[in-house]
Amino acid sequence: MSGHSKWSQIKRQKGAADVKRGAVFSKLTNAIIVAAKNGGDPNSNFTLKMAIEKARAENMPKETIDRAVKRGTGEIGGAAIDEVLYEAIGPENIGILIEAATDNKNRTTSEVKNTLIKFGAKLAGSGAVSYQFVKSGKILVEMTGKDRDEVELLAIDAGAQDFDEHGKDLAIYTKPNELKIVKEALENQRMIVNEAVLSWEPQATIEISQQSVSQKIIELMDALESLEDVTNIYANFDIKEEHIENIGN
Numbered sequence: 001m002s003g004h005s006k007w008s009q010i011k012r013q014k015g016a017a018d019v020k021r022g023a024v025f026s027k028l029t030n031a032i033i034v035a036a037k038n039g040g041d042p043n044s045n046f047t048l049k050m051a052i053e054k055a056r057a058e059n060m061p062k063e064t065i066d067r068a069v070k071r072g073t074g075e076i077g078g079a080a081i082d083e084v085l086y087e088a089i090g091p092e093n094i095g096i097l098i099e100a101a102t103d104n105k106n107r108t109t110s111e112v113k114n115t116l117i118k119f120g121a122k123l124a125g126s127g128a129v130s131y132q133f134v135k136s137g138k139i140l141v142e143m144t145g146k147d148r149d150e151v152e153l154l155a156i157d158a159g160a161q162d163f164d165e166h167g168k169d170l171a172i173y174t175k176p177n178e179l180k181i182v183k184e185a186l187e188n189q190r191m192i193v194n195e196a197v198l199s200w201e202p203q204a205t206i207e208i209s210q211q212s213v214s215q216k217i218i219e220l221m222d223a224l225e226s227l228e229d230v231t232n233i234y235a236n237f238d239i240k241e242e243h244i245e246n247i248g249n
Contacts, residue, residue, distance in 0.1 A: 004164045004201050005234040007221055023228045028055040029068045030101035031231055033081045036072025046180045050196055079103035086112050087129035090121040091216050092208060095129040097200045098224060099232040108229040115227065119220035132236055137179025138199040140169040142192040151191065158185035169194055202236030214239045
């Protein structure tokens with residue numbers, strides 16, 4: 001794997017996209033509903049288990065989580081929530097993948113399209129961007145007091161494919177169907193897993209050399225992130241560390 005989507009790291013580093021708590025809960029609820037369509041037992045539905053763990057990390061009430069699971073399984077009524085993947089081309093021809101969960105695809109498409117246009121980006125056809133990415137499992141392991149070589153060896157033994165620094169965490173990448181195996185192997189060795197998700201990772205990245213373009217890209221990603229129906233964003237840009245530090249200064 002020759003590149004990694006840098007947005008999640010920048011978002012954490014800059015505290016980007018300060019989404020209101022209600023919007024955060026809405027995103028998490030939709031993710032649970034979608035995951036629960038494939039079964040309401042998190043012990044046998046790993047995607048649901050990950051969605052619930054993420055919701056708990058944000059202190060979502062148990063009653064809200066349980067209600068979302070029941071909506072997903074059809075035990076209680078509610079508008080159908082569907083997953084949508086948007087492909088877009090941004091400044092400097094960067095590729096962007098936007099995952100959304102929505103009860104109104106027309107509304108969500110309009111919101112995404114208008115946001116892209118505002119920052120000089122545009123929607124692309126199906127397959128026009130996604131071929132530049134590969135679906136991977138991504139695990140963030142807390143590294144405080146840990147030896148990186150030791151953690152990497154444990155992960156490799158469990159089936160990990162690649163590694164990347166992610167702030168104070170170590171990002172471990174796996175095949176999608178081996179995410180659960182690697183996560184559980186690390187936890188069995190008393191590693192603290194801060195996040196385990198399925199992610200779109202770029203096969204190559206586009207280096208952004210100008211500060212002004214970096215600023216525009218981050219503003220675009222922030223604006224997309226703030227949309228209530230958007231659940232995840234991935235991109236193939238590579239922004240210099242000094243550009244990130246200077247944004248907003």
